[in-house]
Amino acid sequence: MKYNERIRHLGLKRKLCSAEQAAAWIKPGDVVGTSGFTGSGYPKAVPQALAKRIKEFHDKGDSFQIKLLTGASTGPELDGALADVNGVSYRAPFNSDPKMRKRINEGDTQYLDTHLSGLSPLYRCGALGQMDVAIIEVSSINADGSLVASTAVGNNQLWLNSAKKVIIEVNSWQCAELEGMHDIWEVTSSFPHKIIPISDPSNRIGSPYMTVDLEKIVAVVETHSADRNAPFTASDENARSIAGHIMEFFKYEIKKGHIPYHMLPIQSGIGNVANAVIEALSEGDFYDLKAYTEVIQDGMLAMLATDKMIAASATSFSLSPEKARYFNENIQLFRKKVVLRPQEISNHPEIIRRIGCIAMNGAIEVDIFGNVNSTHIMGSKMMNGIGGSGDYARNAYISIFMTPSLAKEGKISSVVPMVPRVDHISQDVQIIVTERGLADLRGLSPKERAKLIIQNCAHPIYKPLLQEYYQLGLQNPSIQTPLFLKEALSWHDKFVETGSMA
Incomplete structure (x- = not known):
């Protein structure tokens, strides 16, 4: 298929231009919103051209940074490219790119960490x-100007509604059958909000298309670039053991x-x-499963390809390169089973x-009272x-929160006396694995929680130290939480x- 067959609106065909020409619309200090969620559906050409432009400014001694808002994490062509040239003054709401992480931790980029919803x-x-500017990747543009999103929805519609100028990347690598x-x-800004009429993950309540004021579109750029997600490593013994405990619990x-x-x-x-947990579910005696989640990963895609899972609602895919190719080649298997929504709805x-969702998330560390740190190393x-x-x-x-009991080859215990950063308070944590x-x-007091977590979840290397710490805590005259x-x-x-x- 030729690229321009994905652009079926005659007026927008006239706005076709290079990534460099599109990037010229972005000025120093602009607030820029982009598509993208967990390495899927993010713009890939214009951010790289913007990074080159920023570098040229910096080489002349001129300042140039933008304020960057996305759906969640993107990829090296966006976060990585802009971090390379120190082009982002402010970033929200989620990032997994190592170069951008370095900028954040070194103080070059201010970072807002907030719930995605x-x-x-x-x-x-x-x-x-x-x-000021929204850069949104789509898989195609319809004759009436409506937009077919690609592999992530995220905050796309809000950015399209809000931006003064809009740049569209039409990516022909994305499967046309995503439509x-x-x-x-x-969700509107008025209160009270409308009731969101979803009672089942398979419910469809909106439109298959995104909309935009066509007068705001200043550039359309053709691309043919794959989403960039790293392959999942094979499940190790720890991951399989965690999955096994969760299956027994279910x-x-x-x-x-x-x-x-x-x-549920x-x-x-x-x-x-x-x-690994999703893989264990797919191998177990469970059928007719449904998912209401943020992302569809490799394991969930495999379940959707069979009778194990009959419906999945998310805001994006997060697939390894191999599974992304499989999805594109076999999309008819998934068309009626998958619903991709804005993240404000998926979350x-x-x-x-x-x-009644069953939530399963990872932790960096947990403490003996059930508080969870999922964002910071050493606080x-x-x-x-x-x-x-x-x-x-x-x-x-x-x-449910999951983590191996050890990290750094045993030099770190993931079960600690107290987490230095609390992202999930003990009241929100029911199961630790x-x-x-x-x-x-569930239903346990802090002292009961501490004894159970130490007994069931701590590694033998650190269990005696945690028990000793707990006994010291009991010497505190106020021992509701020792x-x-x-x-x-x-x-x-x-x-x-x-x-x-140790």
Whole structure:
């Protein structure tokens, strides 16, 4: 298929230009919103041309940075390219690019880490400024000017509505048969909000197309570039053990009648451990599963290709290169099963609570009382951001957090006396799982939680130290939560000083 066959609006064909010409519309200090969510559906040509332009400014001694708002993480052609030239003064709401992470941690880029469902309300109330330019990747433009999103919806429609100028990248690598998979439904700024009529992941409530004021489109750029996601590594022994504990928990809950045999809608965070859990579900005796989640990863795609999963709602894909090719070649298998929505809908707390999601997310570390750190190393070094895990954890019917018990070849315990950064408070954390076991914290007091987490989840190397810390905490006259302040963060101090918590 020729590129221009994807552009079926005659007026917009006249706005075809190079990425360099499009990037010239972006000025120093602009607030720029882009498509993109978990390495999918982000613009790839214009950001690279913009990075080149910024470098030229910097080489002349002139300043040039933008304020960058996305859906979530993007890819090296966007975050990486702009970080290379120190072209971003402010970034929100989620990033996984290592170069941008370095800029954030070195203070070159100010970073807003916020719940993904909450970025749109923050923008609408004016907290993030007025958007100057939106750069949105689409798979095609219809004759009436409506837009077919690509592999991510994210905040696209809000950016299209809000920006003063719009640049469209039409990516012919994206499968043309994506048309019809999206469900664009907008939350308005007025109160009270309209009721979002979703009671099942398969419900479609909006339009298959994004819309934009065509007068605002200043440039259309043709591209043919793949989404850039790293391959998932094969599940290791720890990931398989974590998955096994979760499967046993599900079987027990089904036996007790707490959840139905076909489960409740599943949400799964990104990463190898989360993917291992989905793989375990696909191998288990579960059928007619449904997902209400943010991203569709390799394991979930495999389930959708069979009778294991009959419907999945998300805002994007996050597929390895191999599975992305498989998806494009076999998209007819998924067209009626997958719904891609704006992230404000995919992560909406009210819907998550209403349909009874089972949330499964990763943690960097947990403490013995059930607080979870999912964003920072040693309390201050940003990894990726909270993403959507908080949207789901607080509102899920069952909230599960997963992590191997050790990191850095045993030099770090993932179960600690106290986390130095709390992203998920103990009230939002119901289940903690490591390869050592599972702790069901529902209904337990802080002391009961501590004993169970130490017993079931801590690695034997660190279990005696955690038990000793707990006993010291009990000496505190106020022992509702037996916290021993003098030693609470001593493990992290020791790692910073010596390179090991042991």
